[in-house]
Structures are given as C-alpha cells and as structure tokens.
Amino acid sequence: MDKPVIVALDFADDFECIQFLSQFPKDTNLFLKIGLEMFCQFGYPFVRSLRNRGYNIFLDLKLHDIPNTVRRTCEMIAKWDVQMLTVHASGGSEMIAAAKEGLASSDTKLLAVTQLTSLGQTELKDELQIPLQSQDYVTHLAKLAYDNGADGVISSALEVPMIKEITSEDFLCVTPGIRPKSAQVGDQKRVATPAKARELGSDAIVVGRPITQASDAFFAYKDIYQEWK
Numbered sequence: 548m549d550k551p552v553i554v555a556l557d558f559a560d561d562f563e564c565i566q567f568l569s570q571f572p573k574d575t576n577l578f579l580k581i582g583l584e585m586f587c588q589f590g591y592p593f594v595r596s597l598r599n600r601g602y603n604i605f606l607d608l609k610l611h612d613i614p615n616t617v618r619r620t621c622e623m624i625a626k627w628d629v630q631m632l633t634v635h636a637s638g639g640s641e642m643i644a645a646a647k648e649g650l651a652s653s654d655t656k657l658l659a660v661t662q663l664t665s666l667g668q669t670e671l672k673d674e675l676q677i678p679l680q681s682q683d684y685v686t687h688l689a690k691l692a693y694d695n696g697a698d699g700v701i702s703s704a705l706e707v708p709m710i711k712e713i714t715s716e717d718f719l720c721v722t723p724g725i726r727p728k729s730a731q732v733g734d735q736k737r738v739a740t741p742a743k744a745r746e747l748g749s750d751a752i753v754v755g756r757p758i759t760q761a762s763d764a765f766f767a768y769k770d771i772y773q774e775w776k
C-alpha cells in the first residue's frame with residue numbers, strides 16, 4: 548500500500564472500536580494500528596478478527612526485553628500475518644537482530660521506536676539523562692536499527708530527512724505525532740502536520756485522536772488523507 552495514513556485504534560472497548568470502523572465505507576482500505584491498550588484487553592483474537600476483515604495491521608507492541616525473549620515472541624507473531632511490528636531500538640543491537648530473526652519466516656516489517664514522540668529535548672536531558680541533542684539520539688538509534696536488520700523506524704516526521712541520509716531512502720520512516728493545524732497537541736511533543744510529514748519524506752503517518760475523537764471520523768480521516776497525499 549502506497550504511503551498509508553495508519554489509524555491508531557486506541558479504544559477502551561472493542562464495541563466502541565467496531566462502531567468507529569463502521570463509519571468508514573467498505574472500500575476505504577484502512578491500515579489500522581493496534582497498540583497496547585487494545586492488545587492487552589483483546590489479544591490475538593482481536594488482531595485476527597480485524598485481519599480477517601481485510602484490514603492491514605500495524606501491531607504496535609513496542610517490545611523491549613532480552614534478545615531470547617524478543618526472538619521467541621517474534622517467532623509467534625510471525626504466524627499472525629500482520630504488516631508491521633514495533634520493538635524499542637533502545638533494547639540494543641542484539642535485541643533488534645533477534646526480533647528480525649524471529650520474524651524471518653514472515654513478511655512483517657520490523658520497525659524500531661527511536662525516541663517516543665511524546666518526549667522532547669527537556670525530558671531527554673533532565674529525566675532520561677541522555678546527554679545528546681534529540682536529533683542526534685534519534686539518528687543514533689535509527690542507525691543502530693538499520694545496522695541490525697530493522698526495516699525501518701518510528702520517529703517524528705521532523706527527523707525523517709536525517710534518518711534517510713544516514714541509513715537509506717528505502718529505510719521506512721513511520722511517523723506518529725501527526726497533528727492537523729486545528730488539532731490539540733495533547734501529550735505529543737515532536738509534532739508535524741500531515742503536509743509537513745509528506746514534505747519531509749515520511750513513508751506513513753500514524754494518526755489517533757484527531758480521527759478517533761472527531762465528531763465525524765470518516766470526514767477527519769479524508770481531510771488528513773487529502774493533506775497527506
């Protein structure tokens with residue numbers, strides 16, 4: 548699928564989620580992100596039911612554990628036919644490589660989260676005590692992910708040109724923290740509009756609340772899609 552708008556399904560219950568999806572015409576070809584909130588409640592059966600309905604699935608589990616545990620978990624997820632899976636790049640080179648090995652029998656793209664888009668320079672320095680500029684930290688983790696077999700990263704759109712420069716044009720940059728001009732920023736720190744993300748070279752944008760909390764979700768999706776295309 549060419550440069551999708553990935554909709555983050557962060558709902559407290561599956562009924563609400565299915566009602567949300569029913570607002571979209573059947574031919575919308577949605578790419579859906581299932582994150583921790585829904586996966587912890589509804590697990591693999593929920594993933595399978597959405598996959599069986601034909602949706603593309605980004606499973607955003609942000610795995611972060613010792614290499615053996617991550618490899619074995621990825622071996623299991625490899626059977627699920629999901630399109631994307633996340634691990635944290637800060638889990639290190641061995642863990643990233645182990646995740647890739649675990650997914651080897653599948654077409655699932657492995658994406659490594661660099662610096663969460665909810666963290667800015669202040670949090671990086673004062674809370675995490677990382678003595679780097681945010682952009683240098685992000686590009687360092689992106690290079691680590693690239694060198695150890697990841698197919699791409701999660702970052703802010705603002706960092707995409709630097710990431711592509713030190714990795715490769717084909718290295719996927721999937722970018723949350725997307726906010727249309729009129730939307731509330733909320734807990735996100737490193738944000739970009741859909742148009743800016745396009746201009747900076749994002750391969751896919753992830754959008755949650757600006758669509759899921761809109762009074763007309765399909766209209767909000769179409770609006771963002773138009774700006775992104």
Ligand SMILES: O=c1ccn([C@@H]2O[C@H](COP(=O)(O)O)[C@@H](O)[C@H]2O)c(=O)[nH]1
Nearest residue numbers: 555582662663664723724753754755756
């Ligand atoms: O760095 C990251 C990694 C993942 N996310 C996820 O994307 C969506 C964004 O939702 P919004 O409502 O549009 O803010 C959410 O599911 C996060 O878990 C991220 O935001 N930043």
